[in-house]
Amino acid sequence: MNGLLLYLLCFSILVSGILAVSLRNLLAAVASAGLASLFAAVCYIFLGAPDVAMTEASIGSGLSVLIFLYAVRRTSAARE
Amino acid sequence: MIELVGGVLILLGAAFHFSAGLGMLRMPDVYTRMQAATKASTLGNTLVLAGIAFFHPGWSLKLIVIVYFVFMTNPVSSHALARAAHAIRNSMGRTPVVDALSDAPQDRQWVMWRILVAIVVASFGLIFATVAISHVEQQSLRPLAESYVRLVPEALRAPNVVTGILLTYRAFDTLGEVAVLFMVAAGVGLVLTSSERGNDDDPGPGRRAVMQSSEVVRTGAQVLGPLTAIFAAYIIMNGHLSAGGGFQGGAVIASGIVLMLLASPAYQLDLEFLSVAESAAGVLFVVSGIAGLLFAGGFLDNRILPLGDFGAFFSAGAIPLLSVLLGVKVGCELSVILDRFRP
Numbered sequence: 001m002n003g004l005l006l007y008l009l010c011f012s013i014l015v016s017g018i019l020a021v022s023l024r025n026l027l028a029a030v031a032s033a034g035l036a037s038l039f040a041a042v043c044y045i046f047l048g049a050p051d052v053a054m055t056e057a058s059i060g061s062g063l064s065v066l067i068f069l070y071a072v073r074r075t076s077a078a079r080e
Numbered sequence: 081m082i083e084l085v086g087g088v089l090i091l092l093g094a095a096f097h098f099s100a101g102l103g104m105l106r107m108p109d110v111y112t113r114m115q116a117a118t119k120a121s122t123l124g125n126t127l128v129l130a131g132i133a134f135f136h137p138g139w140s141l142k143l144i145v146i147v148y149f150v151f152m153t154n155p156v157s158s159h160a161l162a163r164a165a166h167a168i169r170n171s172m173g174r175t176p177v178v179d180a181l182s183d184a185p186q187d188r189q190w191v192m193w194r195i196l197v198a199i200v201v202a203s204f205g206l207i208f209a210t211v212a213i214s215h216v217e218q219q220s221l222r223p224l225a226e227s228y229v230r231l232v233p234e235a236l237r238a239p240n241v242v243t244g245i246l247l248t249y250r251a252f253d254t255l256g257e258v259a260v261l262f263m264v265a266a267g268v269g270l271v272l273t274s275s276e277r278g279n280d281d282d283p284g285p286g287r288r289a290v291m292q293s294s295e296v297v298r299t300g301a302q303v304l305g306p307l308t309a310i311f312a313a314y315i316i317m318n319g320h321l322s323a324g325g326g327f328q329g330g331a332v333i334a335s336g337i338v339l340m341l342l343a344s345p346a347y348q349l350d351l352e353f354l355s356v357a358e359s360a361a362g363v364l365f366v367v368s369g370i371a372g373l374l375f376a377g378g379f380l381d382n383r384i385l386p387l388g389d390f391g392a393f394f395s396a397g398a399i400p401l402l403s404v405l406l407g408v409k410v411g412c413e414l415s416v417i418l419d420r421f422r423p
Contacts, residue, residue, distance in 0.1 A: 050323040051242060054315065055331050062335035063414060066342070070421040 006046055013039045026072045034065035086134025093127030096120045109172050110165045118158035125150050152200070237387045238320040238396035246325060247402045251380035254327075255365065258409055262362070265413045265420075272420045293343055301343030308336035316407035320396040326406025333411030337418060349419045358412035361405040368398055368405070 013036050020033035037060025044053035103116020129143045129150075221229065232244035246254050316329030341347060372381035382402060388395030 051325065051328050054324060054328040058328075058331040058335035059414075062338050063331070063418060066338050066418065067421045 002046065006043065009039050009043045009046070012036075013043070026076075027069070030065055030068040030072060033068070034061040037061045037064075082134055086131040089127050089131030089134065091131075093124040093129075093131060096124030096127060100124060111162055111172060114158050114162050114165075118154055122150060122154045125154070233390065236382070236396050236399065237390045238399055239390065240320055240322060240325070242323075243319045243325040243399060243403065244396070246327075247319075247399050247406075248380070248382055251369070251382070251402070254406065255369070255380070257327075258362070258365075258406065258413075261410065261413050262358070265417050268417050268420045293345060298343045301339045305336060305339055305343075308332060308339060312336060312407070312411070316403050317393075317400060319403040320399040321393070326403040327410055329403070329407035330410025330414065333407065334414035334418065337411075337415045341418065341422070345422075349415060351416060351419060354412045354416055358409050358416070361409040361412070365402065365405045365409070368402060372398075 016032045016036040016039065020029050020036060023029040023032060037056055040060065041053040041057040044050070044056060097120065100117045100120035103120060104113050107113040107116050126147055129147050133140045133143045220226075228245055228249070229241055232238055232241045232248075236244045236248055238244040312329045312332040315324035315332055316326055319325030319329070337349070368382070368384070369380040371384050373379045376383040380402075382396075382398035385398045385401070387397050394400070
């Protein structure tokens with residue numbers, strides 16, 4: 001059961017990673033990159049590393065997503 | 081004999097490196113210089129590494145991996161540089177015979193590029209798959225890990241072995257990591273502030289309209305913000321007892337700041353206060369390290385404070401203190417980085 005859930009999580013990381021690379025809509029791509037790292041954080045909890053999960057969740061799906069969003073906004077404002 | 085072959089290969093590689101340097105000096109414009117430097121130095125690197133492989137056959141696998149990365153990164157980076165030079169209309173030395181990028185018909189290149197990417201991804205997948213398949217879970221700890229697991233609760237009275245290692249046995253590495261983070265923050269500030277600050281003082285009417293977040297986000301931030309702060313404080317203060325510590329707590333602080341900035345985008349962080357707090361935390365971290373040098377076993381030895389009882393809140397020497405300093409430092413640095421990226 002636990003192993004199955006872990007495989008499911010890994011599959012979700014893969015899917016959201018591929019989506020992050022291939023989506024044309026930049027906001028959706030950023031959101032999907034954040035989702036990938038959120039899945040990774042849950043994975044870490046299952047593998048018994050809650051401290052790594054904390055860092056991954058706050059930096060991977062919080063900080064870096066916001067930085068990407070700011071960058072997207074800046075560049076799209078410059079293009080207009 | 082084998083060493084002779086290796087020596088000749090290294091010498092040949094050095095000759096190519098020399099020609100790369102010569103090309104950098106003698107070629108007329110950025111494209112030809114780039115070509116000379118990249119081609120010759122890629123071949124030179126490969127030859128030197130091949131020569132080393134003759135001297136140390138045991139290193140062959142690592143050397144092959146290095147060659148692979150050189151092959152992957154060197155042409156790609158110089159290609160990107162050349163493209164950038166072309167994009168900003170860097171002039172060519174003479175009238176070019178052909179300028180492939182002038183009105184690039186890119187369809188065929190696009191297909192080639194996709195095939196190349198697919199091959200690279202597949203080879204990485206193969207490497208990871210072999211590693212994952214051959215992975216066997218260890219039944220017992222390695223000697224180093226075992227001694228740490230035994231030593232940290234015993235000598236430091238800290239139940240959380242990870243924090244004990246991070247802030248005692250590897251505290252110097254932690255200091256280095258924080259220094260790296262500091263340099264990142266400084267670099268981001270250097271790159272992003274100089275030209276952008278000018279138009280921040282005068283937000284146009286269009287910008288003001290963007291600077292307003294939805295009711296849901298604001299209310300959610302009001303509820304979650306204080307909870308995040310308390311959680312961060314808990315993680316930092318209990319770093320020696322349960323999972324967490326300074327780094328994690330600092331990251332949680334910064335994600336609380338993320339929430340705040342999302343809720344009220346016009347809010348100005350007090351950068352001066354943040355940098356003063358960050359520097360003070362760094363200085364105190366080093367000072368406590370020097371205190372360890374004077375009063376205990378060595379630099380950053382945290383037995384300068386009483387060790388206390390195993391599992392108590394005030395225990396494990398100076399680890400909680402160092403945790404707090406680390407949390408303040410990391411939180412301030414990440415917040416400053418975040419602020420630099422704001423539009």
